Amino acid sequence: NAGVTQTPKFRVLKTGQSMTLLCAQDMNHEYMYWYRQDPGMGLRLIHYSVGEGTTAKGEVPDGYNVSRLKKQNFLLGLESAAPSQTSVYFCASRGTANTGELFFGEGSRLTVL
Amino acid sequence: GQQVMQIPQYQHVQEGEDFTTYCNSSTTLSNIQWYKQRPGGHPVFLIQLVKSGEVKKQKRLTFQFGEAKKNSSLHITATQTTDVGTYFCALGGSARQLTFGSGTQLTVLP
Numbered sequence: 595n596a597g598v599t600q601t602p603k604f605r606v607l608k609t610g611q612s613m614t615l616l617c618a619q620d621m622n623h624e625y626m627y628w629y630r631q632d633p634g635m636g637l638r639l640i641h642y643s644v645g646e647g648t649t650a651k652g653e654v655p656d657g658y659n660v661s662r663l664k665k666q667n668f669l670l671g672l673e674s675a676a677p678s679q680t681s682v683y684f685c686a687s688r689g690t691a692n693t694g695e696l697f698f699g700e701g702s703r704l705t706v707l
Numbered sequence: 708g709q710q711v712m713q714i715p716q717y718q719h720v721q722e723g724e725d726f727t728t729y730c731n732s733s734t735t736l737s738n739i740q741w742y743k744q745r746p747g748g749h750p751v752f753l754i755q756l757v758k759s760g761e762v763k764k765q766k767r768l769t770f771q772f773g774e775a776k777k778n779s780s781l782h783i784t785a786t787q788t789t790d791v792g793t794y795f796c797a798l799g800g801s802a803r804q805l806t807f808g809s810g811t812q813l814t815v816l817p
Contacts, residue, residue, distance in 0.1 A: 625803060634716065636795060636809040637750070644803055652804060684749060695740065695752035696797070696805065 596620050600685050600699035607675045607706045615670040615702050617685030625688050626668040627652075627696070628660060630681040637684065643668055675706045710734075711798050713808030721816050726783040728811035730796035738799040739779045741770060744810070745792045753781075755799075786815045 598619045607613055617626065624645050629637040639652030643662040657679060659671045668687075672679060682703050686696040710733040720726050730739065738757045742750040754763055756772035756779060763770045769782040783790055793812045797805040 627804070629807075634809065636713075637807040639804055639806070642804055650803075653806075686750075695755065696742075696750070698749040698751070700749050 598685055598687055598697050598699040600683075600702050602702060603700065604703050605705070607672075607704065609676060609706060611675050612671070612673050613675065613704075614672075615683055615685075615704075617668045617670070617687075617699060618666055619668075619685075619687040619697070620666065621687060621689070621697065622665070623687035623689045623697075624665075626662065627686045628658075628668065628670045629684045629686065630654065631684060631701075632681050640670065640683075672704075675704075677706045680704060680706045711796065711806055711808045713796055713811060715811055716809065717812050717814070719814045719816060720786050722788060723785050726786050726790070726813055727780055728794050728796075728813075729778065729780050730798075730808050731778045732798055734777070736776045736798055739772060740797040740799065740805065741779075741781055742795045742797060742807075743792050744795065748792075750795060783813075786813070788815050788817055791815050 601616045627642040628640040631637050638654045640658050641660040643649045646665040649660045661669045682701050684701050685699040688694045688696050712731045740755045741753040744750045754770050759776050760774045761772040767784045771780045793810040795810045796808040
C-alpha cells in the first residue's frame with residue numbers, strides 16, 4: 595500500500611540551483627496536484643494535471659514547472675531556486691474531478707539558502 | 708477564483724472541552740471536504756459534504772454544510788489529546804482543483 599510517494603523528503607539548495615521533486619502514485623489516479631505549505635497560509639496549489647500529458651497552472655505557479663509524461667508520475671521542477679521557495683511541498687492525487695478524496699504524499703521539505 | 712475564509716486560525720482548549728472551526732466561501736460550492744494534519748504529518752481526508760444542510764458524524768466529530776452551500780463547520784465534542792493538529796476545509800467547485808482554507812491549528816491541553 596504505497597499510495598503516494600514523494601522523493602526526496604528533504605533537500606537543501608543554494609539560490610540559483612535547480613532540482614526536481616518526484617511524485618509517484620500507484621492508485622491509477624487521473625488527477626495529480628502539487629501544493630506548497632507555508633506557516634499560516636494553508637496549502638496553495640502550484641500546478642495540477644488532469645491526465646497523462648496534461649498540466650495546468652494553479653494559484654502560485656511562478657518559478658515552477660511540471661511534467662506528467664506517465665500517468666503514475668508527476669514531476670515538479672525548480673529551474674533557479676530562490677529563498678522564497680523554501681517550503682514544504684505536498685503531492686496529492688485523486689481519481690475523479692469534483693468528488694473523491696485527495697491522497698497526499700508525506701511531503702518534501704525544501705530549504706533554499 | 709474561489710475565496711475561502713477559515714476561522715479561527717488558532718484554538719487552545721482544555722482536554723474535554725468542545726472545539727469548532729468554521730469555513731466560509733465567497734461562492735456557492737458543489738461540495739466541501741475536511742482534512743486533518745497532525746504536527747509534522749501530511750493532510751488526511753476526513754469527510755466530504757455534498758448536500759445542502761447536510762450533517763454527518765464521525766464519533767465525536769460533527770460536520771455541517773450550510774443551507775446555502777457557502778459555509779461549513781467541524782465540531783469536536785469533548786476533545787482529546789489525539790485531536791491535536793490542523794484542520795483544513797477544502798472547497799470543491801466547478802473546476803478540477805480544490806481550494807484549501809488556511810486551517811485551524813488545535814492545541815489540546817491535558
